[in-house]
Amino acid sequence: MKGSLRILPVILLTFLLAAGCGKRIATEDLAGEAAAPGAVTESAVVAPEEGVVSGDVTAEDILGNADARIGGRYASLSPDDELTRKAAEKGHLYTIYFDYDRYTVRDSDLDNLGKNAKWLGLNSNVKIRIEGHADERGETEYNLALGDKRARSVKKYLEDLGVKTDRMEVVSYGEEKPAVAGSSEEAWSRNRRAEFVIIAN
Amino acid sequence: MHPKMTIRAFAFLAVFLLQAALSSLAWGKVYIDLAGPAFKKLPMGVQEFKDLGPAPRSAEERALRESVKKELLDAALTDLRFSGFFTVIDQKAYIEDAGSAGLTAGETNFRNWRTIGAQALLKGGFLVEGEKLTVEVRFFDTATEKQVIGKKLTGSVKNPRRVVHYFSDSLHEELTGSKGVFTTKILFVSGKDGNKEIYVSDYDGRNAVKLTRNRSINLSPQWSPDGKKVLYVSYKKGAPSLYLLDLSTGRDEPLSAKPGINISGRFSPDGTKVALTMSGDNSPELVLLDLRTMEYKRLTSNHGIDVSPSWSPDGTKLAYVSDSAGNPHIYVLDLLSGKSRRLTFSGRYNSSPAWSPDGKLIAFARSDRSFNIWVVRPDGEKPAQLTFSGDNRNPSWAPDGRHIVFSSTEKGVASLKIIRSDGTEAMRLNTGIGGEKAPSWSPYLK
Known part of the structure; x- marks a missing residue:
């Protein structure tokens, strides 16, 4: 069960790749061979995004054989890098945090946000959903708007760093999905955030 | 005697x-x-x-x-x-x-x-x-x-x-010589069964019934002026959209589900329009949706947050929350002139304005550390604090204008309370559900 779940994004990724590059890869074939690891790693070749790397160069060209990569699924920024492991294991990139009632990206988060952008550049078939969140202290409706502002402000940032807008969905959850339970400054500071969730298509 | x-x-x-x-x-x-x-x-x-x-x-x-x-x-x-x-x-x-x-x-x-x-x-x-x-x-x-x-x-x-x-x-x-509110009802949100769903109860909190069962997140229930429909926000299709539930037929349909947030919907007093907040691909702005033509008209454009509109009873103005001054304050937008006027100048956080049925007061929640219910005249004069302990939010007026229901959290436990409009005679509602929030008091229902 776990194995087949892990394979699912790969199949979808392959489908995207097929659509994007015009190569005909029949999804039925892959699905039939899904249990075979060889077929899976082979399909994980991803084309880097235009502007970041030349459109004709694949991630494999830059980073070597896909087998060597973490999880065998994504192109990494460096061998064994934390962000790629996060993406492979947790399905999301670095989370960005915000000050109370603010939606501007903090200087201290620029590094992680930049890494997210770079990683998305290498893994150009990955689409993400940026989820904006607020802590529980504000009012529900205001927090929904605040979460929206936060998600959009990091989306804008990623756009400026070359990530195409159509690869990014935005959704605000306001205060409805706290990362950490509790009513302490510690909990609140971890709940005021934008998460970057890898979505399957 | x-x-x-x-x-x-x-x-x-x-x-x-x-x-x-x-x-x-x-x-x-x-x-x-x-x-x-x-x-x-x-x-x-x-x-x-x-x-x-x-x-x-x-x-x-x-x-x-x-x-x-x-x-x-x-x-x-x-x-x-x-x-x-x-x-x-x-x-x-x-x-x-x-x-x-x-x-x-x-x-x-x-x-x-x-x-x-x-x-x-x-x-x-x-x-x-x-x-x-x-x-x-x-x-x-x-x-x-x-x-x-x-x-x-x-x-x-x-x-x-x-x-x-x-x-x-x-x-x-x-x-x-005036109508009682004993047959009115109150909408509220509770997440007690694991998901935030919309409920409706009698005015005294009894006979609570669950209205939504979609197991997503449902928020901000509001009455139509005739008391027959409920406007609410739901994540049932993934993103926060406005839905309209007909209480007599049970029919439930999306009203505004554009990209971005579609939240804080409020019926105009004549029932022909809905004021709401939409972000599209920009800032969350106040928008007017004409229910006859289904056309949107943007009301604000300030790059900040504009939410929680409340109609004046004559339908000519909207009180709302904006962060355009740096932190959330209450403003009043004149729909004829298109001009906004700031109503509150103190408090770190002012939210959820609610215009009284007679138009003479605006109730809202103000926080420096925790929220309390306040009332202020629509000209900004005579602000008065009505609650003094716990965390009190989301005031909603009874149709007689003599009572206000709000959500109150004490020691981490949320419930609904009713006070008189002068702040006296607090009464806690026992719905039997627990964790009640975001109350909305119905109009007269007969």
Whole structure:
């Protein structure tokens, strides 16, 4: 069960790749061979995004054989890098945090946000959903708007760093999905955030 | 108790004596001045409801009648206390035996009631016939020994309280000349079953019913002006969109589901438009949706957050929350001129404005550390704090403008509370659900 779940994004990724590059890869074939690891790693070749790397160069060209990569699924920024492991294991990139009632990206988060952008550049078939969140202290409706502002402000940032807008969905959850339970400054500071969730298509 | 005292207390209209002269049976209008200074509550007696049926034939039937009897009395006590006009004298002090005494003025020895200080008296009886519940209720002035109002009502054994609430509406109208809110309802959100769903209860929190069962996140329920529909935010399709639930047909359909957030929807008083907040691919702005043409018209554009509109009763203005000054404050937008005016200047966080039904006040929640309910005049003058402990948010006015319901969190436990518009007489609602938030008080429903 776990194995087949892990394979699912790969199949979808392959489908995207097929659509994007015009190569005909029949999804039925892959699905039939899904249990075979060889077929899976082979399909994980991803084309880097235009502007970041030349459109004709694949991630494999830059980073070597896909087998060597973490999880065998994504192109990494460096061998064994934390962000790629996060993406492979947790399905999301670095989370960005915000000050109370603010939606501007903090200087201290620029590094992680930049890494997210770079990683998305290498893994150009990955689409993400940026989820904006607020802590529980504000009012529900205001927090929904605040979460929206936060998600959009990091989306804008990623756009400026070359990530195409159509690869990014935005959704605000306001205060409805706290990362950490509790009513302490510690909990609140971890709940005021934008998460970057890898979505399957 | 001298009759004159009662006359003063009830403040009869002068026409009463004339009417009484014309007909000794018909009572004139009794008048309680709601706007009058510090109304002194009248002590009254509330007798147990009498079972008017034949002896129950089974233990089951007996249990049902006992439960009906209990609910009728509880609803009557709740309504009379809520009215703010009466204090109910403890049953232990009653001289009259509920079992043997009759229900009419002629069968009542009023001296027994005057002796214990009761200036008014409520008596009732009920009859259960299958599902059908017939209740007769009478309200007496113990000084004049006359019935002020008496009603025979028919309802269902499934909801005895509703029958009493109907009577209470009539009584309120008889005593004050204005409608009571005893048959109104309150929408709220609770996440007690694991997902935030929308519920509706009676005004006193009882008979709570779950309206949504989509297991996503459902927020901000609002009434249509006719009380037949509920506008709410739901994540049932993934993103926060506005939905409209028809309470009579059960039909539930998306009203605004554009990209971005579609939140804080509020019906215009005439029901033809909905003011809401949409972000599209930009900032969350106030937008007007015309329900006839389904066309959107943007109302604000300030790159910040604009949420939680509340219509003035005449439909010409919107009070709302904006962070354009750096932190959340209340503003009033004039829909004719398109100009906004800032209403609040203090407090770190001001939210959820709610225009009173008479248009004279705007209730809102203000926080420096925790939220409290405030009222302010629409011109920004005379701000007044109504609550002082716990965390109190999301005020919503009763249609009579005399009460405000809000969500209150104390020691981490959320519930709904009602206060008078002057901040007195806090009453906690026990819905039996728990964790209630975001209340919305219905308009008059009949």
